[in-house]
Amino acid sequence: MxxxxxxxxxxxxxxxxxxxxxxxxxxxxxxxxxxxxxxxxxxxxxxxxxxxxxxxxxxxxxxxxxxxxxxxxxxxxxxxxxxxxxxxxxxxxxxxxxxxxxxxxxxxxxxxxxxxxxxxxxxxxxxxxxxxxxxxxxxxxxxxxxxxxxxxxxxxxxxxxxxxxxxxxxxxxxxxxxxxxxxxxxxxxxxxxxxxxxxxxxxxxxxxxxxxxxxxxxxIGGFGVGHIFVDASADQERSLPLIGNAKLQKPSACNAVDTVLVHRDIAGEFIPKLGRYLADRDVKMVAHGAAYELLAAVAPEKTREGEDGDFDTEWLSLTVNIAITDSLDAAVTHLRAHGAVHSDAILTNDYRNALAFMNAVDSACVYVNASTRFSDGGQFGLGAEVAISTQKLHARGPxxxxxxxxxxxxxxxxxxxxx
Known part of the structure; x- marks a missing residue:
């Protein structure tokens, strides 16, 4: 026919x-x-x-x-x-x-x-x-x-x-x-x-x-580089399984996290914890800047240095970028430069920072203290979904x-x- x-x-x-x-x-x-x-x-x-x-x-x-x-x-x-x-x-x-x-x-x-x-x-x-x-x-x-x-x-x-x-x-x-x-x-x-x-x-x-x-x-929808920004005020112990869920629960999904940005004030403490947590679960880490030394010290076999284009990659696998950022504003600037249109999150215990992130990030689904894996028609109570729209007309999100x-x-x- x-x-x-x-x-x-x-x-x-x-x-x-x-x-x-x-x-x-x-x-x-x-x-x-x-x-x-x-x-x-x-x-x-x-x-x-x-x-x-x-x-x-x-x-x-x-x-x-x-x-x-x-x-x-x-x-x-x-x-x-x-x-x-x-x-x-x-x-x-x-x-x-x-x-x-x-x-x-x-x-x-x-x-x-x-x-x-x-x-x-x-x-x-x-x-x-x-x-x-x-x-x-x-x-x-x-x-x-x-x-x-x-x-x-x-x-x-x-x-x-x-x-x-x-x-x-x-x-x-x-x-x-x-x-x-x-x-x-x-x-x-x-x-x-x-x-x-x-x-x-x-x-x-x-x-x-x-x-x-x-x-x-x-x-247009279904493609986007997913980010999680770990604010200085985040609960570090609770952040680990959340990031793990966003990467591990279904690595091939379009709402799986691709880049984790960590606030500089907690990077020296949190990144080694995150490196050990992800390495134990067979996740490959693409480390950028000063994050490389921190990760290579705890999981050298699972860590490589970041290259041009890595921040723009939707991994769809057990791979994640990890980088350090100076502030919430710097994290938002990074998101805007690297494909944040789908599902992006902040982990924070500071309400003002949560509100600033929600207002500044222009993604179809913006999360506060929740895994990006919730971007799904079934999870949103829609029964199923045709797609996750990342444009603004006539529909957005699931x-x-x-x-x-x-x-x-x-x-x-x-x-x-x-x-």
Missing amino acids: SIEEMGRRAKAASQVMSGFLPRDRGRALLAVKDALRHKAPEILTANEQDLEDARKNGIGEALLDRLTLNVKRLDGIIDDIGHVAALPDPTGEEFDSRVLPNGLRLRKRRVPLGVLGVIYEARPNVTSDIASLAIKTGNACILRGGKETLRSNLLISDTIRQGLRDAGFPEDAVQLISEPDREYVHQLLKLDKYVDMIIPRGGQKLQDLCRRESTVPVI MGLLELTTYKWICEGDYAIRE
């Missing part, structure tokens, strides 16, 4: 989807959940075949982790569909109601965006997450996953389509581009006749490609159900005529 035909079918399906009641869309999601549960053994087999090919092709451990499905992960993916089904549906909500002096009654009503084009790399769970959020909000979606998980994505998307058919919904509300050729991405980016929004989930090259070539509005809607004005009069 051509991309043009996929777009035409998706647009037609989106018009049907928007006409279903919220309870009916919830019923469709439960049918999708049941279908995926039934197909779970086959999905795991397909994923293992994808992983086997990925290993033969020399894929690194960080990417392999993103590709991997196991029983626990797949159960979580399927359960998340039930969580999305149970969430309040924002479509149809009316707000900002008022009556003008001329008697015209105005209000805004939330409606689906229409057709989403989502381009993503590696993670097969994204196929299910996006499809479930799109179904819940009455949207349709055209998906293009990475070639590394083609078997997994095809089987997941085909099973979702089966669930839609079982529930009496149009199966073309969820479509997957099965051809790995990059040319199909370029065609999707030009499909403004049918697609209402492009959402790329991947590295900087993919984001730049979509921003440069798309004739469809693009939501994009859940609300962010997949727009609104229209409803204007009612009594045969009103403008004077």
Whole structure:
């Protein structure tokens, strides 16, 4: 099927989807959940075949982790569909109601965006997450996953389509581009006749490609260098497991910390503690400036000197930059210079410093005394997410159900005529 035909079918399906009641869309999601549960053994087999090919092709451990499905992960993916089904549906909500002096009654009503084009790399769970959020909000979606998980994505998307058919919904509300050729991405980016929004989930090259070539509005997100600034007032003992969580809990995630900045006043005491803590957990440390001597003294085998470009690297692995900074202002300046647009944190017991950091850092998610790993639709109570937007229009941070809607004005009069 051509991309043009996929777009035409998706647009037609989106018009049907928007006409279903919220309870009916919830019923469709439960049918999708049941279908995926039934197909779970086959999905795991397909994923293992994808992983086997990925290993033969020399894929690194960080990417392999993103590709991997196991029983626990797949159960979580399927359960998340039930969580999305149970969430309040924002479509149809009316707000900002008022009556003008001329008697015209105005209000805004939330409606689906229409057709989403989502381009993503590696993670097969994204196929299910996006499809479930799109179904819940009455949207349709055209998906293009990475070639590394083609078997997994095809089987997941085909099973979702089966669930839609079982529930009496149009199966073309969820479509997957099965051809790995990059040319199909370029065609999707030009499909403004049918697609209402492009959402790329991947590295900087993919984001730049979509921003440069798309004739469809693009939501940029998913890439950013994550920082934690350890203020002089921070509780050092409690900071260690927090930093460990931000690096270790899922190193390949986009919200894992990439750079730890330590205030000069505590650097001599805290950095050796941090070095021993991370080295014991097999984390490689890229030390900058005076931090190198402090780390090399306690963990020489896990420490190397920083180089040009390291501060701009999203590691996606058990690697982290460590550097010393003179002040909170210097830390903020560093963040602004090195890709702080996603998830960034301060560890501090000084309220004024916490407030200054919150006000000065222009990231999608700003944390005080919390791990950056919380930047996630499920953790934020959104059920799942389509992406984490790092731009400012129309959505920012984890994009859940609300962010997949727009609104229209409803204007009612009594045969009103403008004077």
